[in-house]
Amino acid sequence: MDKREYQWAWLMVLPVVLVVAFSAIMPLMTVVNYSLQDIFGPDSRFFVGTEWFKEVLRDPALHGALFRQIIFSGAVLLIQIPLGIALALCLPKKGPWVSVSLVLLALPLLVPWNVVGTIWQVFARPDVGLAGVFLNSIGLDYNYTGDAIDAWVTVLIMDVWHWTSLVILLCYAGLQAIPDAFYQAARIDGASRWAVFRYIELPKLKGVLLIAILLRFIFSFRIYAEPFVLTGGGPGNATTFLSQRLTTMAVGQFDLGPAAAFSLIYFLIILLFSYVFYLTILNMDREG
């Protein structure tokens, strides 16, 4: 390619650069801007350097939210990935029930996030909710608005209900892609069901599982609407996760500087995890 053509190429990508700049880079730069300044009004602003970052990193409320967030995302992965694999293995492989079960499984994924929160808020209410009343009637003292553990369990179950389907569907697709000859070969070898899972299905699922873990990690790490609607982050701040803490800071207390600094840290955490996953997947592709 000669030099003139090369310059043309730059011109051709210009529209994309503009769109990306407008939709992603400019808003991000605004946040960077806020994170480095103390802004009182359009004409009165002071450069504060890293002060907001220092403040945010020392903030115990944020430490708490970050800690809970990590526990939550960890629990989500620990429950949903094995459960998703197990359920995918139980699904029929062919026949009329395949489409029925796939449609049923996809249903929770179609429900808007805040509607999920509302559904569970009503469903789990100890006074009128189906689940809440039932649990209390069998002698459990269940109240997700008063008891931190009850709140956690409810939020986790809600998330499992909402998102395990995604893992199931991904794993199911991965399982369907395994040629039947693999299972036959295992039968000829005399391999046990466990060996088939361990040495055929699990290795063949490696790719989709990484995608599932990545998606579930990102989604759960950003979770906002469902616990906000269900528990409002309570009781106390027992179920206040990062994004809700951030919203309180930015919109509730109008601490735009610290909120902006915190946003950037939050964003970097997710970016870092995603990059690690990206490298893992890339590495796996290279292996074959």
Place this chain on the structure above:
Amino acid sequence: MSLVLEGVDRTVGGEVYLNDINLTFERGEFNVLLGLTEAGKTTMMRIMAGLEPPSRGRVVEDGQDVTHVPVRKRSVGMVYQQFINYPSLSVYDNIASPLKLAGFSKSEIDRLVRTEAERLGIDHLIDRLPSELSGGQQQRCAMARALVRDAKLVLLDEPLVNLDYKLREGLRSELRSLFADRDTVVVYATTEPEEALVLGGNTTVLHEGRVIQNGVTAQCYRHPANTTVTQVFADPPMNLMPVEIADGQIKAEGLLSAPLPEHMKDLAPGHYTLGIRPHHLFVTAGEGRIGLRGTVEVAEIAGSVTYVHLEVNGRDWVIEERGVHQVHPGERFELFMDLTRAYAFDSADQLAAAPHS
């Protein structure tokens, strides 16, 4: 060891996959199962292995009825069209897996695995994962796995299809020697006539779930039992044409009228189907060649051989002739045939006359 199929049927949901199969496979023989796709080759192998039961009939191994003995209690090795290896295990562990499950001792496993890997020429790759191997090497690994425990029955279901031309030829030429000194019934399924001829041994021609011919490979090729065999067991298939034999003449309306060749002299007068292989048809005239007319459809020049596809009296024919010959599609064209190499099938579609070899 011998394996006998007695009156085996396989019907799934009203669809007949296999129809009254009676076959005997002896140990030490190389058996080729030849048929188009959907002919029932894979189903037959699955029944032989015990992966699925026949709907009717028996599978007898060394005089013992094993029809309902599950595959894990039999001694079977199988190689597939896809390269089937455990993805997370090294080549060594892959080859060792059937031995481990069969309870061999560690030192015995090590000896057998290394011997087998060496025979298949993958001993230097023993620590790699299957995904780090080429397609040919992966299939060698799968073959080593099927062979390592000296199974009584080894089934190869189109194992070379997914390999490229060069690798296929290499592995194919090794196959016979791999099985030469084994006390094993070997069955090799393929769609390609050429593969059956190269591998030799016995050939069973399957068509739509039935055995249409069974015997020594070269015999089957030289004496196809009926016109269906000529279509399955020849590539390109044999050219066919209805003819009438009467008064020492062989005739086809408006196309051909010639004295009977020597090997057809004893045929009773009547209607026959004439069969002639593509390489006994010619673009150029020559001594003893009889001319007839056709219309050229396509001509393919494949290096040193020219294939001319043409329409002769409403049938698709192919000429396969050495050398490069220029013909033009749509051209009305005189082709020449060597009648002394022609076959005749009677009105019941049985071979009536074959050329002397």
